[in-house]
Amino acid sequence: MLDILYDDGPVLVVNKPAGVLTQAPAGIDSLEVRVKALYRQREGKEGNIYLGLPHRLDRPVSGAIVFARHVRAAERISTQFENRTVTKVYWAVVEGQLERDEDTWIDHLHKRHGMAQAIVVPADDPRGKLAVMHWRVRARTAVGTWLEVQLETGRTHQIRIQAASRGHAIVGDTQYGATQPFGEQFADERLRAIALHARQLGFNHPMTGEPLDVIAPVPSAWKSLELPLE
Numbered sequence: 001m002l003d004i005l006y007d008d009g010p011v012l013v014v015n016k017p018a019g020v021l022t023q024a025p026a027g028i029d030s031l032e033v034r035v036k037a038l039y040r041q042r043e044g045k046e047g048n049i050y051l052g053l054p055h056r057l058d059r060p061v062s063g064a065i066v067f068a069r070h071v072r073a074a075e076r077i078s079t080q081f082e083n084r085t086v087t088k089v090y091w092a093v094v095e096g097q098l099e100r101d102e103d104t105w106i107d108h109l110h111k112r113h114g115m116a117q118a119i120v121v122p123a124d125d126p127r128g129k130l131a132v133m134h135w136r137v138r139a140r141t142a143v144g145t146w147l148e149v150q151l152e153t154g155r156t157h158q159i160r161i162q163a164a165s166r167g168h169a170i171v172g173d174t175q176y177g178a179t180q181p182f183g184e185q186f187a188d189e190r191l192r193a194i195a196l197h198a199r200q201l202g203f204n205h206p207m208t209g210e211p212l213d214v215i216a217p218v219p220s221a222w223k224s225l226e227l228p229l230e
Helices: 031-043 071-082 158-164 220-225
Strands: 004-008 011-016 062-068 087-094 102-111 118-121 129-140 145-151 196-204 211-215
Touching: 004 211, 011 031, 011 211, 031 062, 062 071, 062 211, 071 196, 087 158, 102 158, 118 158, 129 158, 145 158
Parallel strands: 062 196
Antiparallel strands: 004 011, 011 062, 087 145, 087 196, 102 118, 102 129, 129 145, 196 211
16 A cells, blocks of 8 residues: 555655665566556556656665656656755664764765665765765654754765764664664564655656645654654
C-alpha cells in the first residue's frame, strides 16, 4: 500500500518506507515497481509503464520522494534538482551530542567504485565531489541529537557520511559505525531502517509551475527516539 502525499497529473509524491529500494533490477521489489503497479491499475494498462525518477532515497531512509509519469515532467523536475532549486529538508537523529546548535558542513565525498558506500577525501582529491549540508538542532535527548538538515548538494549517502565522519553516525546506521539500533531488527539487515527521514520536498509543478511544498509524516519507529514530535 503506497502512502501518497501528493498526486496531480504526471506528478506523484510518495512517503517511502525504510527498507525498500527506490529502484532495482527486474524481478526485485522496489518503490518504482509499486508505483508502476499503481498506474497500471489506475489506467487499465498492461506491459511497460514509463516512470521518471528525478532523485532517489537510500534503502534504509524513509520520506518524501517524487515520481513523474511522462518524459516532459521528468525532465523539468530533474532540471530543478540539477539547478539546486529544489528544497530538500531531512530529519536525522545522530548519536552523541553536537556542540553547536547549528552549522554548515562542507566536505568532498567519493563514492567507492562498485560499492554502495561513500568516503570523505581531501579537497584536492580529483575523485571528490563537493558536499554541502546545513543543519540545526531541533532537540537533544538521551538517544542523541535531533537535527533538521537542508541539503545544498545531493551526493551518495551525503548526510550519513558527513555526520559519521565527525563521530556522530545516524542512529541505526551500522554501515557507518552506529552502535544504537533503530526500528525493527530484521534478520536481513538490508530491511532495517536508520533514523534519517526526508521530511520536506519543495519544487515547482513541472506543468503548471505552481510551487509545491510536501511534508512527509515520520514512521512509527520514530516514537522510540523520545522526541518532542508533536
